[in-house]
Amino acid sequence: MASPDWFNTNANRAYPFLDRTVARPGAGEVKNIPHSAVVDAGFVLGTGAGFDPASHVVRLAKVRRSGDDLFFDFETTAPAMFGSVLTFRRTVTDGRYLTEDADSDAEYGLSLTNPDEACLEPLWSGFLATGDLTALLALLPGDGELTGGTGQAGVEPALVQNLSGAYVSSVSLANDDRTRVESPAGCDATSWPVPPEPVYLNAACLRGAVQFKPGYNAVVTQADADNTLTFGAEVGAGAGQPCNEVPLYGGEAPPAGGSLLSGGPACGQVLRSVNGVGGRLFDVVAGLGFQVTPLPDSNRVVVDCNFAGLALCPEDVSSVSESV
Amino acid sequence: MSRDRVLFPAWRRENEPTKYPFSPRARLVNEAGLAVTEGTFLDASLFPVGAAGPLYLSKAVVTHETAVLSVGDAADPARCTGTVRLVSPAADVVLSDAVGRPAGLLVSEPARLAVLQSWGVGTHEFAPGDTEFCATCCVPTPEVGLRGVLLDSGELLTGDVWLVGGDGVVLRGEAVTVPGPCGTQVPVTVVRVDVVGDPLFRRRLCQPRDLFATPNPVRSVLVVGPDGAEFAVTPDERGNLQLTGGNNLAEDTVLRLYTTPAGVKVELVGGPQR
Numbered sequence: 001m002a003s004p005d006w007f008n009t010n011a012n013r014a015y016p017f018l019d020r021t022v023a024r025p026g027a028g029e030v031k032n033i034p035h036s037a038v039v040d041a042g043f044v045l046g047t048g049a050g051f052d053p054a055s056h057v058v059r060l061a062k063v064r065r066s067g068d069d070l071f072f073d074f075e076t077t078a079p080a081m082f083g084s085v086l087t088f089r090r091t092v093t094d095g096r097y098l099t100e101d102a103d104s105d106a107e108y109g110l111s112l113t114n115p116d117e118a119c120l121e122p123l124w125s126g127f128l129a130t131g132d133l134t135a136l137l138a139l140l141p142g143d144g145e146l147t148g149g150t151g152q153a154g155v156e157p158a159l160v161q162n163l164s165g166a167y168v169s170s171v172s173l174a175n176d177d178r179t180r181v182e183s184p185a186g187c188d189a190t191s192w193p194v195p196p197e198p199v200y201l202n203a204a205c206l207r208g209a210v211q212f213k214p215g216y217n218a219v220v221t222q223a224d225a226d227n228t229l230t231f232g233a234e235v236g237a238g239a240g241q242p243c244n245e246v247p248l249y250g251g252e253a254p255p256a257g258g259s260l261l262s263g264g265p266a267c268g269q270v271l272r273s274v275n276g277v278g279g280r281l282f283d284v285v286a287g288l289g290f291q292v293t294p295l296p297d298s299n300r301v302v303v304d305c306n307f308a309g310l311a312l313c314p315e316d317v318s319s320v321s322e323s324v
Numbered sequence: 325m326s327r328d329r330v331l332f333p334a335w336r337r338e339n340e341p342t343k344y345p346f347s348p349r350a351r352l353v354n355e356a357g358l359a360v361t362e363g364t365f366l367d368a369s370l371f372p373v374g375a376a377g378p379l380y381l382s383k384a385v386v387t388h389e390t391a392v393l394s395v396g397d398a399a400d401p402a403r404c405t406g407t408v409r410l411v412s413p414a415a416d417v418v419l420s421d422a423v424g425r426p427a428g429l430l431v432s433e434p435a436r437l438a439v440l441q442s443w444g445v446g447t448h449e450f451a452p453g454d455t456e457f458c459a460t461c462c463v464p465t466p467e468v469g470l471r472g473v474l475l476d477s478g479e480l481l482t483g484d485v486w487l488v489g490g491d492g493v494v495l496r497g498e499a500v501t502v503p504g505p506c507g508t509q510v511p512v513t514v515v516r517v518d519v520v521g522d523p524l525f526r527r528r529l530c531q532p533r534d535l536f537a538t539p540n541p542v543r544s545v546l547v548v549g550p551d552g553a554e555f556a557v558t559p560d561e562r563g564n565l566q567l568t569g570g571n572n573l574a575e576d577t578v579l580r581l582y583t584t585p586a587g588v589k590v591e592l593v594g595g596p597q598r
Contacts, residue, residue, distance in 0.1 A: 012332035019334040047483045053429050054418045119484070156335065157416055158369040161463055162426040165482045166373065168470040173497045173515060175489035179524035184540035199488060203497025206513045210470075215496075215518035233519040246494045246520045262523050271542040272563030275583040283584065287591020303590060305579075310594045 007097045010039040011131040017060070018154040030060050030148030037063075037136040039097065040129035043074070043086070044161045049123050050080030051164045058160050060153035061085065065140040068092045072128060074155075081123055088128040092137055099129040119170055119205030171210055173202040175248045181255075181263035190263050191256045200249045214238030216246065336366040336431070345430070347378070347456040354450045364439055365417075367431035368457055370395060372403035372421050374467035379403075381455035384440065384448045386410075391440040393417060393430070398452060406430065413437040423472065423480040428463070487515065492522040 009015075012035055014022050022038075024031040043058050045051040061075040070090040075081070084104045103122035139146065177198055183190050212229060214220045216239050219232035235241065245261045255263045272278050284301060286292040289310050293302040330337075343350055345368035346360070353359045360381070370379050375397050382401035383394040389410055396403040404427030406417040417430040417437070473481040489495040496516045504510035522528055530536035544556040545565060559565045567588055569581030582589045 009332055010335075013334050015335040019336060052418075053416065053426070054414065156367065156431070157429055158367040158431050158461070161369060161371055161428075164426055165480070166425045166465075166471070168472060168482055168485050170484045171470075171515075172484055172486045173489075173495045174486055175494055176491070179522050179528040181524060182527075182538050184538040187540065202495060203513075203515075205484070206497060206515070209510070209512040211502075211512050211514045213498075213514045213516045215494075215516045217519040217521075218517040220517060231517060239518075242518070242520055246518050248489075248494060260523070264523060265541065265543065267563055268559060268561040269543055270563050271545065271559045271565055273559075274565045275567055275588060276564060277583060277585070277587055279586075281586070283587030283589075285584065285587060285589035287580070287582075287589050289578075289592030289594070290590050292590075305590075305592065307592060307594075310592060 007039040007129060007131060011036040011096075015039075016041040016156055016159050018156060021152055021154045022060075026152075028146060029152060030063060030146045031152040032139060032146060033060070033063060033153065034135035034139075036131040037133060038072070038128065039131040040099075041074075041126065041155060042159045042161070043124060043126035043155065045076070045078075045081075045124045045164055046121055047163050047165055047167055047169055048080070048121070049076070049078055049162075049164045051076060051078040051124075051160075051162050053157055053160065053162055057157070058155040059148060060155075061148045062145055063136070063140065064145040065092075065137075066143055070133065070136070070140070072130075074126065074128075076124070084123045086124060086126050088130075090130055090133065092133065094130070094133065096132050097129060099127055101125070101127045119207075121169055169207075170204075171206040172204045173206070174199045175202060178248060178262055181258075190258075192263070193253045193255065194251075202249065216240065216242045339363075339366050345458050345461045346381075347458050349453075350380075350456045351454050354448065354454045356448070358443060358448050360450075360455060361439060364436055365430045365432050366436070368428065368461040369431075369463065370404075370419070370428035370457060370461055371463035371465040372396070372419070372427035373425060373465050373471055374400075375403055375462070375465060378452065378459070379457045379462045380452045381450055381457070382452075383450065384443060386440060386443050386445050386448065388445060391443070393419075395419060395427070395457075403427065408437050408440055410438070410441050413440075423474060423478075425472065425480070425482070489517075491525070491528060492520055494518040494520055 014020065014035060016038060022031055022033050023035050026032045038060070056076055056078040058074060058076050060072060062071075062073040064071040064073065068091050070092060072088040072090070074086040074088075075084070086102055086104050088100050088102050090098065103125045177196050177200065180192075180196060181190060212220045212231075214237065217233055217235055218238040219234050220238075221230045221232070222228070223230070247261060252261055254261050258264070259266050259269065274282055284292050284303065286303070289305060289307045291304040291306050291308065293304065294300075295302060339345070340363045343352060343362055345365055346352060352362070372379070372395065376399055377397045379395055379397055381393060382396045385392040385394075391408045391410060392405055393408065394402040394405045402422075404419040404421045406419040406429070408414075408417055413434045415431075415433050417432065419427040419429055421427045471482075473485050475481070487495055496518070498514045498516055499511065500514050501509040501511050527533065527536045527538075544558045546554060546556050548554050557565060567581060569579045569590070570577050578592045578594055580591050580593055
């Protein structure tokens with residue numbers, strides 16, 4: 001006797017479904033589909049699927065007929081894939097042992113901030129081989145559907161390749177917001193041309209060959225022996241020291257009245273020393289002919305040239321006030 | 325005795341009396357004489373990253389509570405492992421590699437896995453020829469491309485990995501081309517890492533941040549003349565303000581201004597009062 005081939009064998013048993021989850025009594029239910037309807041299947045769960053084979057399953061959720069079209073809807077019980085259905089389509093006149101590949105409609109990749117269709121991947125993919133549909137069509141003579149659920153039409157676990165968290169699909173670049181100046185107490189609030197965000201997306205969905213390049217004060221080393229990249233900082237390394245501020249995103253601008261992107265004053269905008277003398281305290285000492293009077297309440301120092309102690313008093317006594 | 329014959333046995337029942345998922349040439353007994361009974365496992369799907377060559381059940385470490393099964397190849401006998409609880413085991417043995425990536429599963433049933441208790445506590449090792457899996461159970465998963473980003477902490481990042489420039493670090497993506505083979509230009513993406521520091525690091529480090537009081541530095545000096553005229557003086561590019569004594573209309577001024585280590589001293593020169 002000739003050995004029946006693989007599809008022919010499967011047309012007479014539950015495979016690719018778990019035994020006793022199909023070809024069972026149950027009008028209007030998926031578990032009622034005959035062995036001959038599906039003869040092989042396989043599924044690949046993508047890296048974003050969150051599929052755990054210890055607790056999740058892949059199952060035929062629904063078989064629908066609409067006119068001459070038959071649809072096989074597969075789903076998983078992984079929460080991250082809720083609502084993601086992998087659908088295979090047949091027509092009622094299709095012959096035996098047709099194989100179809102399909103990707104899910106639901107996709108993952110990016111992103112709430114900058115969706116890029118080129119970066120999206122299907123949550124999962126699969127193939128389905130169907131057998132003789134005659135017996136199935138007897139269950140669906142017209143438009144209608146068979147619905148499944150727990151314990152119905154579960155797929156053999158070895159037919160599911162789980163790639164959840166198995167590879168890097170893409171790389172995206174972003175930068176934390178810089179530390180921004182806040183107005184001193186009693187001053188008007190700083191006005192930024194663009195409202196600050198916690199994170200700024202710089203580049204999304206980098207794929208293919210990605211190289212790391214040391215920029216300002218940066219050191220990037222690669223060790224082939226242990227397959228590591230090390231990022232370090234060293235003054236003047238890489239591209240040297242920057243001459244200007246490095247913007248976090250294109251078009252970043254300082255606040256109104258400021259010159260630095262952080263909003264703080266530049267070095268030349270702060271009085272750091274007088275006659276080269278700096279520090280927290282600066283003495284103004286009155287010598288012969290002068291009187292220095294502080295007026296703290298008005299942030300003022302009065303330097304009065306009053307000729308006190310001098311033998312000759314000129315007619316025109318001048319005074320100079322400085323307000324600090 | 326019944327001579328009934330099932331023409332199309334169920335998939336698992338068909339495999340039960342065979343060596344499957346092990347290879348037909350697998351001996352199913354190790355050097356110490358420990359036998360892996362047919363039917364212990366009914367199916368398998370193995371896809372550890374980087375596996376090269378036939379995969380085999382390399383080791384079983386059995387304790388009183390668990391059995392840890394290792395699957396690997398000749399280059400790495402422990403590419404992935406799965407743990408079976410000997411008390412109320414699950415139906416399948418889920419395998420993962422050293423960094424937690426899924427690597428497949430061994431299909432069985434709780435009653436069949438209970439046989440692992442009979443192996444005895446200890447480490448049971450197998451040679452490749454003892455427990456080689458069927459090729460159809462081994463899905464090639466070459467270690468090409470970037471499989472993951474492993475941090476020093478041991479955490480593995482996969483999927484869409486975000487690199488975020490933190491304190492004083494700015495990351496930028498640049499699309500460039502580099503010379504390729506045969507004079508071609510190959511497009512690559514360059515991630516430029518700039519370490520620019522954080523000018524306001526004290527504010528960032530202050531916890532809670534409200535503790536940091538924004539300083540209000542002196543930016544200019546307002547000079548009020550004797551006639552009430554006002555003008556502001558700002559520092560030079562180094563933040564310095566220069567005070568000088570003198571008058572460009574009179575070279576013999578009596579005003580003297582001295583710079584001291586702590587400030588300035590102003591005075592007039594002349595005869596003392598008698």
